[in-house]
Amino acid sequence: MDKDAGALPPKHQFSEWYNDILWRAEIMDVRYPVKGLYVWYPYGFAVRKHVYQRLRDLLDRDHEEALFPLLIPEQEFMKEAEHIKGFGGEVYWVTHGGTAPLDVKLALRPTSETAIYPIYALWVRSHADLPIRIYQIVNTFRHETKQTRPMIRAREITSFMESHTVHETWKDAESQVESEIALTREFYESLCIPIIISKRPDWDKFPGADYTIAVDAIMPNGKTLQIGTVHHLGNHFSKTFEIRYEDINGEQQYAQQTCYGISERSIAALISLHGDDTGLVLPPAVAPVQVVIVPITIGKRHEDVIASAQSLEQELRNAGFRVRLDTREMRPGAKYYWWELRGVPLRLELGPRDIDGGTVMAVRRTGGKVALGRVDIKAGVSRVLAEIADAMRVKAEEHTKGRLCIVDTIGALTSALNEGNVAVVHWCNERACGDAIEDKTNASVLGTDVRSVYVPATEGACIICGKPGKATLVGRAY
Ligand code: P5A
Numbered sequence: 001m002d003k004d005a006g007a008l009p010p011k012h013q014f015s016e017w018y019n020d021i022l023w024r025a026e027i028m029d030v031r032y033p034v035k036g037l038y039v040w041y042p043y044g045f046a047v048r049k050h051v052y053q054r055l056r057d058l059l060d061r062d063h064e065e066a067l068f069p070l071l072i073p074e075q076e077f078m079k080e081a082e083h084i085k086g087f088g089g090e091v092y093w094v095t096h097g098g099t100a101p102l103d104v105k106l107a108l109r110p111t112s113e114t115a116i117y118p119i120y121a122l123w124v125r126s127h128a129d130l131p132i133r134i135y136q137i138v139n140t141f142r143h144e145t146k147q148t149r150p151m152i153r154a155r156e157i158t159s160f161m162e163s164h165t166v167h168e169t170w171k172d173a174e175s176q177v178e179s180e181i182a183l184t185r186e187f188y189e190s191l192c193i194p195i196i197i198s199k200r201p202d203w204d205k206f207p208g209a210d211y212t213i214a215v216d217a218i219m220p221n222g223k224t225l226q227i228g229t230v231h232h233l234g235n236h237f238s239k240t241f242e243i244r245y246e247d248i249n250g251e252q253q254y255a256q257q258t259c260y261g262i263s264e265r266s267i268a269a270l271i272s273l274h275g276d277d278t279g280l281v282l283p284p285a286v287a288p289v290q291v292v293i294v295p296i297t298i299g300k301r302h303e304d305v306i307a308s309a310q311s312l313e314q315e316l317r318n319a320g321f322r323v324r325l326d327t328r329e330m331r332p333g334a335k336y337y338w339w340e341l342r343g344v345p346l347r348l349e350l351g352p353r354d355i356d357g358g359t360v361m362a363v364r365r366t367g368g369k370v371a372l373g374r375v376d377i378k379a380g381v382s383r384v385l386a387e388i389a390d391a392m393r394v395k396a397e398e399h400t401k402g403r404l405c406i407v408d409t410i411g412a413l414t415s416a417l418n419e420g421n422v423a424v425v426h427w428c429n430e431r432a433c434g435d436a437i438e439d440k441t442n443a444s445v446l447g448t449d450v451r452s453v454y455v456p457a458t459e460g461a462c463i464i465c466g467k468p469g470k471a472t473l474v475g476r477a478y
């Protein structure tokens with residue numbers, strides 16, 4: 001793949017655009033010789049670092065970070081029946097140590113419930129040990145059978161944040177679910193990504209959960225991407241793994257649990273929702289470079305301009321901005337293109353005339369330019385970065401709103417979906433009606449009890465049987 005080969009496909013050819021931007025902007029190299037495994041380039045890894053730092057900061061308010069092993073003994077993995085039904089077909093097994101077959105086969109974690117919960121059984125003794133709120137950020141392995149795509153469906157999920165909590169009562173676990181949802185909202189808010197929250201239908205919940213709350217984003221092509229899930233596990237796993245506590249009356253009780261996961265799909269959504277025909281567009285909160293300074297050195301004032309650009313760089317760096325001064329021997333136009341492709345939110349251009357006039361030209365990646373005063377440049381840059389984040393949020397919200405159709409007949413539902421939209425209907429929660437919706441539309445019932453600012457929280461007649469139903473999301477999912 002020659003980096004100078006051709007141009008980035010237009011964003012409306014979304015699949016082509018997505019595959020192309022990953023190498024052009026140096027996010028991921030997809031040439032690793034194992035299907036579904038991908039390499040993070042340094043620049044992609046820097047984006048990941050800032051996104052996950054944001055996630056860690058939010059989690060660290062009331063969770064603790066820990067680290068459990070990658071390998072899970074077969075007996076532990078096989079203990080929870082539903083879990084095996086759900087994941088059994090996707091597990092990679094380690095069968096040999098060197099050349100000798102292992103006595104006990106070891107699973108590469110597809111997720112870590114069966115690694116963590118036997119240890120929780122040792123840690124939990126009394127109600128005083130609860131709640132436990134622990135997360136880890138690790139790689140997990142799933143032998144996915146659907147089409148693999150970088151960050152969207154990987155066989156090695158490299159950036160799996162999994163939180164596992166333990167509580168006394170079912171209600172306590174329920175409020176933990178709500179608290180993880182609030183955290184997820186805040187996380188995606190800072191990435192300027194609009195989300196839709198709903199309760200997955202029973203047949204689609206996490207294997208071993210009481211219920212699953214899913215977080216979806218609408219991608220540029222109108223497909224939905226599940227970018228997070230929170231599961232109320234009830235006491236299914238605590239019964240299997242004997243996680244018991246002594247309550248205040250001295251009686252043994254099974255604990256109540258939740259788990260919650262976010263992966264590099266968050267970065268797939270970030271890239272996909274904000275990017276444009278020119279390249280990436282990164283929100284200032286997570287951009288590895290927030291401000292790039294391009295000196296315009298024509299003629300004899302070269303040294304003057306460079307010195308001025310260096311002092312500007314230093315000042316902004318001291319103020320806490322992630323700033324880069326681009327002094328490479330390239331035409332300014334080529335530099336603009338380079339940084340635009342990489343999604344840098346703000347470019348500052350500085351030439352002799354700006355220096356004489358006491359200004360700096362600020363060019364937003366989201367469009368438009370404005371001259372900022374050199375003396376209060378810190379305030380100016382802060383303000384423009386905030387404007388950029390706002391513009392990104394508005395644009396992504398308009399896209400999401402524009403793709404959401406509220407419909408009440410199967411005919412309207414089918415055409416909404418065929419036009420590349422996601423639809424909201426009313427559904428009675430009966431499996432037969434859910435199956436009918438899916439059969440008639442060739443789409444999925446994604447979730448009910450939809451929570452979204454774009455959808456009125458109404459009740460209405462089920463689109464199939466007419467009985468009372470709740471707002472339900474129907475779409476074609478990745
Ligand atoms: C929650 C964390 C779990 O595994 N156990 C611990 C629970 N849930 S989950 O829904 O199966 O996965 C959590 C999130 O991970 C993302 N995801 C993926 N991302 C990239 N490639 C994959 N193959 C993949 N599979 C799941 C989804 O966003 C999911 O919500």
Ligand code: ZN
Nearest residue numbers: 428433462465
């Ligand atoms: Zn019905």
